[in-house]
Amino acid sequence: MSIPRVSNSEMSDYVCDRKAFTNTNQTCWGEWKTPEMYVVYSYGTHFPIYVWDEHMGWLANTDKFSVTTSRHQNQAHPRAFTRRYDTADIKKIVQAGSYTKYVADRITITPEQEAA
Numbered sequence: 794m795s796i797p798r799v800s801n802s803e804m805s806d807y808v809c810d811r812k813a814f815t816n817t818n819q820t821c822w823g824e825w826k827t828p829e830m831y832v833v834y835s836y837g838t839h840f841p842i843y844v845w846d847e848h849m850g851w852l853a854n855t856d857k858f859s860v861t862t863s864r865h866q867n868q869a870h871p872r873a874f875t876r877r878y879d880t881a882d883i884k885k886i887v888q889a890g891s892y893t894k895y896v897a898d899r900i901t902i903t904p905e906q907e908a909a
Contacts, residue, residue, distance in 0.1 A: 823869070851875040
């Protein structure tokens with residue numbers, strides 16, 4: 794199954810429907826990371842711009858990276874309420890695999906583990 798290539802103006806439709814896609818120049822894409830989590834990236838996995846979590850809904854990255862990434866943030870917007878997080882927290886949520894797992898990790902991590 795191939796991932797559809799879509800124009801930047803079509804990205805929001807794919808994001809709203811949580812469908813896998815890449816834009817025509819492959820600099821922005823959306824994919825399912827886990828059965829509970831859909832993620833939209835701009836220019837690499839180092840910069841997730843939107844995350845849909847089964848329990849929390851849409852999460853948005855509030856940080857700015859470049860003019861093009863800001864354009865991706867506007868063009869791929871899920872057209873829904875978004876909870877806002879910075880890049881560091883969004884990446885931790887994605888790494889955990891769900892918002893629930895991210896919160897559970899934060900509750901159980903000791904200060905020593907956090908500093909490491």
